[in-house]
Amino acid sequence: DAGVIQSPRHEVTEMGQEVTLRCKPISGHNSLFWYRQTMMRGLELLIYFNNNVPIDDSGMPEDRFSAKMPNASFSTLKIQPSEPRDSAVYFCASSFGGPNTGELFFGEGSRLTVL
Amino acid sequence: AQSVTQLDSQVPVFEEAPVELRCNYSSSVSVYLFWYVQYPNQGLQLLLKYLSGSTLVESINGFEAEFNKSQTSFHLRKPSVHISDTAEYFCAVSGSSGTYKYIFGTGTRLKVLA
Numbered sequence: 001d002a003g004v005i006q007s008p009r010h011e012v013t014e015m016g017q018e019v020t021l022r023c024k025p026i027s028g029h030n031s032l033f034w035y036r037q038t039m040m041r042g043l044e045l046l047i048y049f050n051n052n053v054p055i056d057d058s059g060m061p062e063d064r065f066s067a068k069m070p071n072a073s074f075s076t077l078k079i080q081p082s083e084p085r086d087s088a089v090y091f092c093a094s095s096f097g098g099p100n101t102g103e104l105f106f107g108e109g110s111r112l113t114v115l
Numbered sequence: 116a117q118s119v120t121q122l123d124s125q126v127p128v129f130e131e132a133p134v135e136l137r138c139n140y141s142s143s144v145s146v147y148l149f150w151y152v153q154y155p156n157q158g159l160q161l162l163l164k165y166l167s168g169s170t171l172v173e174s175i176n177g178f179e180a181e182f183n184k185s186q187t188s189f190h191l192r193k194p195s196v197h198i199s200d201t202a203e204y205f206c207a208v209s210g211s212s213g214t215y216k217y218i219f220g221t222g223t224r225l226k227v228l229a
Contacts, residue, residue, distance in 0.1 A: 004158075033217065042221040043159075043205065056216055091158055093217075104151075104207075104217055106158030 002026070006092050006107035014115050018080040021110045024073055025094030033104065034067055034077050035091040043091075049075065082114045117142040117208045121220035128196055129228050136191040136223045138180075138206030148189040149207040150180055151219075159205060165189065176200075201227045 005024040013019055025032050033048040047057040049069045057067070064083070069075040079086055089111045093104040118141045128134045140146065147166050151159040163174040170182040180191045189206060206220040 043219040103161045
């Protein structure tokens with residue numbers, strides 16, 4: 001059974017360029033989360049979706065960041081324009097948000113380097 | 116709103132010694148509590164969880180954690196660590212009803228020494 005699939009695994013880009021990170025959650029899961037991990041700030045929740053609807057985007061740093069979930073099997077996180085301080089590992093995670101489960105399943109992450 | 120505090124950023128311990136990784140949480144509602152483990156260059160994996168029932172929960176590889184509501188803690192313990200336990204460990208909290216917003220602590224890096 002496939003887990004959460006993220007692409008690309010590594011991205012190196014120059015400041016000012018647009019970056020799009022992609023995520024395919026586990027089939028049947030109805031919640032999807034985007035996290036950012038850095039040494040300085042740890043693991044930060046950027047946004048989460050429930051049934052494809054954005055529920056809380058209060059963690060999105062600024063307007064340069066946007067996330068979409070057009071259907072239950074696909075989500076994107078876009079940064080436009082990118083800046084060096086956006087360099088981090090971005091994780092996507094999914095879960096089935098029922099009262100007796102609660103487990104998050106993480107992808108392997110997308111390591112972004114902005115030069 | 117919920118929050119999680121992991122007091123120790125790094126914990127070095129010798130192989131076969133016991134270890135405790137501390138986690139305290141804050142929440143105005145009932146919570147679920149989790150420990151996740153992250154090995155280098157990988158995503159996080161669930162280690163164990165408390166949803167309800169017995170306050171002592173165990174993982175398949177010998178870790179255990181105890182939910183202490185009065186002290187708002189969920190410390191992780193292992194009586195005898197192995198080199199392969201070297202990893203970063205994250206405590207997380209989630210509300211137990213409604214939509215599920217998971218909040219993670221800053222992580223504790225466990226380094227097991229030979």
